[in-house]
């Protein structure tokens with residue numbers, strides 16, 4: 185065999201492991217909505233056309249005069265195949281291997297796990313959401329052939345696989361020139377996808393808004409002669425350019441499902457037509473009802489909004505049209521004020537897009553504000569799904585006005601709400617008593633843990649509301665939102681509580697000073713200080729962080745992120761409740777004999793149980809158990 189003949193021979197390659205698992209799931213699970221394979225392939229074809237058209241704006245030579253954009257469906261009854269043909273950007277041999285032999289995205293494992301857990305009827309959508317739509321072909325085909333030729337004059341190549349773990353690539357001919365043919369050798373039970381009527385119906389349902397014509401051949405009899413013409417299956421209307429009153433809710437929902445791969449309707453649709461102002465643009469935005477897979481597995485998207493200039497896709501998932509915290513909002517923006525050949529580099533810091541960005545953020549915030557005031561139940565559902573992004577926005581937004589608006593959109597649980605119910609900062613401030621100067625909050629792992637926290641005892645006694653913050657992002661939020669309506673936000677577990685003391689209390693504190701001194705000396709380096717407190721009512725002792733120090737929650741968060749070593753753990757102050765019987769008992773031990781070893785032992789026990797109460801780990805659990813056992817033995821003897 186000559187070297188040239190070697191090159192002609194098909195080369196067999198293995199799919200990457202994750203892809204094998206994915207294909208296995210696709211082939212061996214029964215799907216209810218098999219037809220979405222067509223939506224995925226048509227969408228890939230449309231993307232390929234968008235890409236070559238975009239390239240052609242700056243490099244017209246690449247188009248070789250062929251700008252008759254078309255996605256053609258070719259069913260073949262005899263061969264039992266369906267071909268999806270496009271004149272898009274095409275792929276070289278290397279690109280075919282790269283694109284169709286691996287799953288490039290990270291987070292694939294998590295995706296596969298989610299896919300396995302999902303109900304069968306949800307799986308096809310998940311496959312689309314994760315951007316592995318091409319493989320949906322194997323839901324209906326037992327063999328798939330791809331013949332592609334890259335734009336710019338490269339060689340055509342053929343890819344073929346039965347989805348069982350291997351694929352082959354070989355050189356090929358593509359008389360049509362640039363573009364891609366995906367040919368599905370349909371399974372026995374998928375022959376319905378040969379019917380022109382069925383194909384028309386599926387295109388109408390899922391791909392009606394695709395800008396490029398999706399065509400199939402139509403054979404008609406005329407004067408005894410058969411005539412073949414192209415039938416365009418999609419209406420090709422850019423829905424975002426149509427006047428609002430012309431678009432029905434079901435049209436919006438269908439478009440949303442097409443771009444998002446979501447199987448539920450959106451929670452809110454925002455159709456913007458900004459004209460006559462500082463900048464002209466149209467936008468069609470959707471707030472999803474639920475977080476999709478694209479926000480659960482792998483690294484998160486930075487944007488879910490596509491940027492068009494007069495119907496031409498300029499940037500997929502553009503970060504220039506909305507602030508990062510709105511990345512859960514899906515949709516399109518079409519801006520007539522930009523030149524068509526705008527380069528990707530000049531999109532950054534573009535003054536037109538900066539205006540679009542602030543206008544768009546304003547509209548989304550306005551929609552959320554309206555939803556919050558007119559349909560709180562729906563807003564609460566939204567907040568449960570996406571509230572974390574609003575918290576991020578509140579923390580990161582530079583503009584004071586937007587920061588305030590975002591803060592007003594936040595919902596919080598508090599000691600005054602029932603579990604699962606919410607208050608707002610505005611309501612909190614309105615309910616504050618005249619003598620209360622600050623907004624109190626407590627950060628911790630769960631509402632239940634926080635409710636039983638000793639830090640709340642004094643607040644309960646004074647009937648003061650405390651916000652209960654249980655999400656990892658809350659710590660970050662609170663650090664950058666230090667005030668709301670001129671009221672400072674203050675951690676309930678930090679700093680000293682300075683209540684007025686009665687004369688008796690003052691005397692008692694004076695008498696306890698030596699005991700406090702001994703405990704401090706015995707605990708040594710473990711604590712920053714030991715002092716008496718009025719914050720406790722039932723508990724004997726508690727640990728508090730000094731004002732400005734990192735909270736135990738933040739320390740645990742940093743440790744979980746593997747960054748615990750970066751900051752030395754901050755020492756806490758051990759506060760003792762002078763009104764507690766344990767402290768009184770210690771005081772009498774101390775009065776009898778200041779050197780009594782039990783003072784140290786009980787002091788350490790008080791410290792350790794305060795460590796447990798704040799949700800941290802005891803440094804020496806064995807010593808803690810020993811001291812506890814000694815105590816039990818003493819009490820029961």
Ligand SMILES: Nc1ncnc2c1ncn2[C@@H]1O[C@H](COP(=O)(O)OP(=O)(O)OP(=O)(O)O)[C@@H](O)[C@H]1O
Nearest residue numbers: 228229232272274275283314315316317318319364
């Ligand atoms: N018709 C086509 N023409 C050119 N390239 C294609 C075509 N179909 C697929 N590809 C290439 O193969 C890749 C993998 O396609 P697949 O459908 O699995 O995911 P995707 O299209 O990248 O994801 P998403 O659905 O998020 O766009 C594409 O990104 C593209 O580069």
